[in-house]
Amino acid sequence: MIQIFNEPPQGLQTAPKEPRIIAAGYQITLREIDFGTIHDKESLMLAFLKGLGLRDTFGRNWDALYDVLTDPNQTRPRYALILCDYAHFKKRHPHLAHDVEQVLLDAQHTAAQQERQLWLLLEEPDHDLKG
Template sequence: MINVFNAPPEGIQTAPHDMRIIAAGYQVSVREVDLTRVRDKDSLMLALLRGLALTQTFGHNWDALFDVLTDPEARPARFALVLCDYDHFRKRHAKLCAELEAVLLDAQRSATEAGRQLWVLAEEPEGQLRRW
């Protein structure tokens, strides 16, 4: 598998095996968001709050998520957001997933324009390789 950190971030990519070790070698900070228990937008926002280690002042909306992902004070210049159980989440919550993807990809473009890097990585079960 090609190492995603060798190239600029582009869309939602498959997380590499041994991701934390590889990310450390490329000086990429990593945070994981567990989507396993997401039922609706509220539980998604709580999963993001936990995964991104946000404070209770997080606005629990798409604009707030965009802001924390693109804020140079809140995120390192080289940052990877790993979406755990992403494929199942996509299948269970297609509309919610589409909204999340739109925000994540907008944040990725904005980060790139600001000279920063935001990888959005989907953690897949063993043996599945996929690119969105």
């Protein structure tokens, strides 16, 4: 299997097994966003605030999220977001999922134009892996 971090980021991708260990080996900064408790846009923005380690001055809107993800002073040149429990979130909140995906994919595209890499990795809880 080709190691995900050997290839340029390509949209939303399934996280490899042990992504934290693999990312460390490739010297990729990794942050986790927990979608398991999100129920509206405010809780979504709080999940990014917490997951990205942002200050309370974070604007908590789509433009602010895009700006943080595309600012070379805020993120490393090789950066990965693990989107935890995203599939359930997307089923529960399809419109919110559409909006956040647009921002994430736009940020990934802009990062590539800046010769930076932003991986968007989907990781589901173990209880989803049963038959």
